Amino acid sequence: MEIDFQNDVVPILTRQGCNQGACHGKARGQGGFQLSLLGFDADFDFDAITKQARGRRVFPAAADRSLLLAKPAGRIPHGGGLRLPADSAEYAVIRNWIRQGMPRRAPEAPALEAVSVTPDSVVLAWGQQQALRVTARYDDGSTRDVTHLALFQSNEAPIAAVDESGLLTAGSITGSTAVMARFMGRIAVCDVLIPRPEPVPDEEYDRLPVRNFIDELVWQRLKQLHITPSERCSDFVFLRRVTIDLCGRIPTPEEVDAFLTDDRPDKRARLVDRLLDEPDFADHWAGKWMDLLRPNPYRVGIKAVLNYDHWIRRRFHERMPWDQFVRELIGARGSTFRNGAVTLYRDRRTPEEITTLVSQLFLGVRLECARCHHHPFEKWGQDDFYHFAAYFGRIGRKGTGLSPPISGSEEFIFTGTAGRVTHPVTGQVMEPRPLWGTLPEPGDRDPRDVLADWITSPDNPLFAQVMANRVWADLMGRGLVEPVDDFRATNPATNQPLLEALGRHFRDVGFSLAELIRTITASHVYQLSSLPNERNLADTRNYSRHYRHRLRAEVLLDAVTAVTGVPRRFDAMPPGATAKQIWTHRTPSLFLDTFGRPDANQDPPCERTKDLAVVQTLHLMNSEQIIRDIHDDASTAARLAASDRDAAGVARDLYRRIYARNPTEEETALVAEVLNAPDVSRREAIEDLMWAMINTPEFIFQD
Numbered sequence: 001m002e003i004d005f006q007n008d009v010v011p012i013l014t015r016q017g018c019n020q021g022a023c024h025g026k027a028r029g030q031g032g033f034q035l036s037l038l039g040f041d042a043d044f045d046f047d048a049i050t051k052q053a054r055g056r057r058v059f060p061a062a063a064d065r066s067l068l069l070a071k072p073a074g075r076i077p078h079g080g081g082l083r084l085p086a087d088s089a090e091y092a093v094i095r096n097w098i099r100q101g102m103p104r105r106a107p108e109a110p111a112l113e114a115v116s117v118t119p120d121s122v123v124l125a126w127g128q129q130q131a132l133r134v135t136a137r138y139d140d141g142s143t144r145d146v147t148h149l150a151l152f153q154s155n156e157a158p159i160a161a162v163d164e165s166g167l168l169t170a171g172s173i174t175g176s177t178a179v180m181a182r183f184m185g186r187i188a189v190c191d192v193l194i195p196r197p198e199p200v201p202d203e204e205y206d207r208l209p210v211r212n213f214i215d216e217l218v219w220q221r222l223k224q225l226h227i228t229p230s231e232r233c234s235d236f237v238f239l240r241r242v243t244i245d246l247c248g249r250i251p252t253p254e255e256v257d258a259f260l261t262d263d264r265p266d267k268r269a270r271l272v273d274r275l276l277d278e279p280d281f282a283d284h285w286a287g288k289w290m291d292l293l294r295p296n297p298y299r300v301g302i303k304a305v306l307n308y309d310h311w312i313r314r315r316f317h318e319r320m321p322w323d324q325f326v327r328e329l330i331g332a333r334g335s336t337f338r339n340g341a342v343t344l345y346r347d348r349r350t351p352e353e354i355t356t357l358v359s360q361l362f363l364g365v366r367l368e369c370a371r372c373h374h375h376p377f378e379k380w381g382q383d384d385f386y387h388f389a390a391y392f393g394r395i396g397r398k399g400t401g402l403s404p405p406i407s408g409s410e411e412f413i414f415t416g417t418a419g420r421v422t423h424p425v426t427g428q429v430m431e432p433r434p435l436w437g438t439l440p441e442p443g444d445r446d447p448r449d450v451l452a453d454w455i456t457s458p459d460n461p462l463f464a465q466v467m468a469n470r471v472w473a474d475l476m477g478r479g480l481v482e483p484v485d486d487f488r489a490t491n492p493a494t495n496q497p498l499l500e501a502l503g504r505h506f507r508d509v510g511f512s513l514a515e516l517i518r519t520i521t522a523s524h525v526y527q528l529s530s531l532p533n534e535r536n537l538a539d540t541r542n543y544s545r546h547y548r549h550r551l552r553a554e555v556l557l558d559a560v561t562a563v564t565g566v567p568r569r570f571d572a573m574p575p576g577a578t579a580k581q582i583w584t585h586r587t588p589s590l591f592l593d594t595f596g597r598p599d600a601n602q603d604p605p606c607e608r609t610k611d612l613a614v615v616q617t618l619h620l621m622n623s624e625q626i627i628r629d630i631h632d633d634a635s636t637a638a639r640l641a642a643s644d645r646d647a648a649g650v651a652r653d654l655y656r657r658i659y660a661r662n663p664t665e666e667e668t669a670l671v672a673e674v675l676n677a678p679d680v681s682r683r684e685a686i687e688d689l690m691w692a693m694i695n696t697p698e699f700i701f702q703d
Contacts, residue, residue, distance in 0.1 A: 002100060003103070005097065005105065006042045006105065007106075007109055008093055009094055009097055010039040010045060010184065011146065011184055012084075012090045013035065013039060013045070014038055014149075014151065015090075015150070015151060016072065016083040018072070018080070019035035019037060019045070021037060030079065031079060032053070033052075035048060038182075040185055046102075049102070059098070060099060063098040063099045066098055068094065069086075069091065069094060069095060069098070073085065110142060112136055112137075112183075112184050113137050113138055113139050114136075114186060115134060115187065116188050117133070118133045118134075118135065119190060120190055120191070121190065122168070122193070123193045124170035124193070125170065125194075125197065126171070127170055127171075127172065128169075129167060129168060129169050130168040132147070132162070132166035132167070132168060132181060132190055133147050134166065134183060146183050148165075149183060150166065151180075152166050152179060152181055154177060154178075155177045156175070156177040158173050159173050159175045159176070160177050160192040162179050168190075168192065174194055174225055174226070174538060175538075175539075176193045176194070176494060178489075178490060185381070187490060188489075189492065193224060195224060196227065197226075198226060200223070200227075205219050205222070205223045208524070209524040210524070211522055212519060212523055214502075214523035215524045217497050217498040217501060218543050218544075221494075221542055225542060226535070227535050227542060228535045229528055230528045230536060231528070231529050235267075236260060236660055237530075237661075239259045239271065240659070240660035240702070240703065241546070241702060241703060242521055244555060245474065245702070246275040246276060246278075246284070246517065247275050247280035248280060248558070249280055249284075249555065249559070249578075250559045250660060252657075253653060253657050256656040256661065259271060260661075260662065273518075276514045279317065282319075283578070284555075286312050286313045286315075286317075287581075288474065289316075291608055292361055294309065294584065294598075295347035296600055298405040298406075298586070299402060300336075303336070304346055304407075308341070308344075309583035310340055311339070312340070321510050322511040323463070326456050329341050330362075330451065331449045332344060332345065334413065334414075335412050336410055336413075337410045345397070345413045346402070346413070351391075351393050354389070354392045358451075359435070361485065362463060362466065363435070363455065363463065364462060364481070365380070365435065365462075365488070366488075367385050367388070370384055370385040371385050379489075382424070382425065383423070386421055386430040387430050387432065388435055389421045390431055391432045391450070391451040393419040394416045394417070394446070395414075395416065396416035397413060397414075398411065398412040398414065399412055439451075458507050461504075464502075464503035465500065465503035466484075467513075468502035468506045469484050469487075469502070471516055472520065475517065475521065477548070480498060480499045481494075494541045495542070502516070525543050528544070528546050530546040530703050533545075550612060550701055554579035555580065557589070557591050558580060561579075564629040564635050564636055565636035566629040571587050572587060573587065579592065585600040590623075590625075594613075594619045596609030596611070620695050621695055630687050631687060635687075637686045638683060640686050641682045641686050642683075647672035647675050647676070648668050650671060650675065650686060651668045654686075654689060658690070658694065658699055671689060674688065
């Protein structure tokens, strides 16, 4: 049988790791020998093996003496060690190929069409094993078992590990994961579910409240995993949670009193309705997108960034539908001094830069890898990348361009009559083409408008799902897909039916952010307590309880300001502005930097730091600014000290203001003890209480 280089030889090199990033697949190869990463460019690999190094890598007259075989077989020194034992079937395939004269393609060799894995989903008990089988399907209708040539990888080995032969082994952790099987640039995924060993009676799930489709789909997932959810959260927890989530602020003492004394059965829904109408809602959610879109003002110009911020905030205050927002942004034209949206194209200067931003933000597809080679964990290749980039090939610019660190000039963005994107390897002029499906030629239309229509089309489920996933992550503490902008077959959602349902709902409500949030907050799942039970203690991704997380930097700073009662002043902002209204991360703030706001020098889109750090604790404990605010004569502590409230009244005010709840009897007694301590003034005691409460997890974290 004649050996085909592409179908028979390249898979062996991939399976043995020869063309991986740690070996000859790295950017400059290894030992003077370079292969394309994971075999994405068979033509390049063929030339490297048969033509480079004056043909010394292969020797048809004595195939076993070829460097391509002698080194991996261990007959001469090889940095990669023993890869192809001389008695292996893989060694024999390559030897026969060399003996046959190293043909590039065998006559009538079929082309690979798809790869499948069997089973494609499996439920395993703790410690149970399951063998996977990988099948390649070719364009001539033939199939081939390529399990021995496939690469396997588990997203989370502690849940389910996989060895090089495709043998799955379940761990002793309840959850789900995806196991990837890769062959010749094609990927198939097996979804693995590991439930708890003890079953739960169906009646327990039948009794759970179902307020909307979210509850129904989450309960179904928990039932599969034998996990039971926590109890419903208390009123004061819900009040603080939803106020922070929707408006980026903590409740006022008056709001706490009104909500806790309200006995109407629909008071939670009424609260959500009121919060969605607040200006704080728009500023808070606009700020999340400014993180992803805001450029460095010292690069693109201060006025351009200010206009950009204004454009985004105005759209959120107008409650503009999300699809319209995206269409206006992608198709932006005009002056950076008059249309803030065009700042996107002032910052991103090439079609390649714009492509990675647009695909990641609005489609959840990370194309950066495909810019240089085939994506190692996805189906995208260089052709896909540059066809997509061609939609931005006709962007024209008029003005002086960038001149960091000032860049103060005006620039105009328009649609040019010419402009093209070429493939960096072949030099081919790339025509605009979407990542999937088909679109008509742009003709006289701006190609960006054609692309924007395709991205935001109701028939494109990924557009709605990506935004729904971002909102879900903000409200629930974790996305159904994590990272939230990395949608791919090898990174499946923890609850795919729920993700699809949220996307459909978002589309059906006209891409209204407020309506999507209203639906999520109305669910029983959103209103679960964060306190675990014995069956969901280890659950961190199936929403059997609420996941606590630290307050966003701006929210925490505004919360400190609300507690102390002393307004902060920010450079380049009017008096009375809050931290979440700041238009650039260049505004100095040690507090915001400490708590993880994005670095102004980073290249957007950049997620802010959510990690906890000792420096954050030290800052809250030792910040001179916080101490000055607490001790200020106009502070809340000073006003409380001058009031005629008794210890119980002081305790009630502090706990409502800081924790959005009433104090317990023990906490009231503690406040009284501190207030009545000898040699401590009433004001000093209240200041100490306030400072201590600000430093507690109950204040710093959203429950």
